[in-house]
Amino acid sequence: MTILLILLGGAGSLAMLLVVLYNRLVRLRNMVREGWSGIDVQLKRRANLIPNLVDTVKGYMGHERDLLEKVTELRSQSLQTGNLGKKQRVENALTGGLARLFAVAEGYPDLKANQNFQDLQHQLADIEDQIQLARRYYNGTVRNLNTAIETFPGNLVAEWFAFKTADFFEIDQPGDRAVPKVGF
Numbered sequence: 001m002t003i004l005l006i007l008l009g010g011a012g013s014l015a016m017l018l019v020v021l022y023n024r025l026v027r028l029r030n031m032v033r034e035g036w037s038g039i040d041v042q043l044k045r046r047a048n049l050i051p052n053l054v055d056t057v058k059g060y061m062g063h064e065r066d067l068l069e070k071v072t073e074l075r076s077q078s079l080q081t082g083n084l085g086k087k088q089r090v091e092n093a094l095t096g097g098l099a100r101l102f103a104v105a106e107g108y109p110d111l112k113a114n115q116n117f118q119d120l121q122h123q124l125a126d127i128e129d130q131i132q133l134a135r136r137y138y139n140g141t142v143r144n145l146n147t148a149i150e151t152f153p154g155n156l157v158a159e160w161f162a163f164k165t166a167d168f169f170e171i172d173q174p175g176d177r178a179v180p181k182v183g184f
Contacts, residue, residue, distance in 0.1 A: 029145060035141040042134050043078060043131065050075045051072075052120055053120045057101065060105075060114075061108060067101055078090045084167055084169070
């Protein structure tokens with residue numbers, strides 16, 4: 001009788017451990033989804049701001065048509081894709097396009113002085129900060145999920161219930177990772 005109780009207690013403890021590990025993996029997976037949702041919201045805010053920015057700039061920069069069309073095209077691609085890897089590549093290209101747009105705008109003093117352009121530039125800077133925060137949160141939740149999936153005994157539960165590791169939201173462009181050179 002005592003052996004039966006010990007076996008039942010051990011089986012119950014094992015079942016409880018399984019439930020706790022499974023629930024932890026589900027919670028972490030949902031946090032990753034929440035993190036991606038936060039990034040997506042900020043990317044949509046930025047995408048909604050871009051047409052106003054392009055319209056404001058068009059009047060001043062008529063001969064920069066290729067750059068404006070590229071930014072508009074990248075915005076459209078960003079809104080259409082749901083795949084994380086492709087979205088990441090498009091968003092990195094869009095960030096680069098916007099940086100080039102602002103660099104070119106430096107050559108137009110009337111545009112730089114335009115209040116609407118300045119407001120849009122400040123809004124975009126705020127959104128970029130929010131995107132960075134959302135990316136950090138997302139990558140932190142991905143790290144936690146991946147660690148739980150890859151460590152023992154979570155790896156056993158993850159394998160049984162087909163939990164998969166998630167991809168980090170990373171910088172694609174090697175130039176963005178390079179240490180800037182400072183010369184005096």
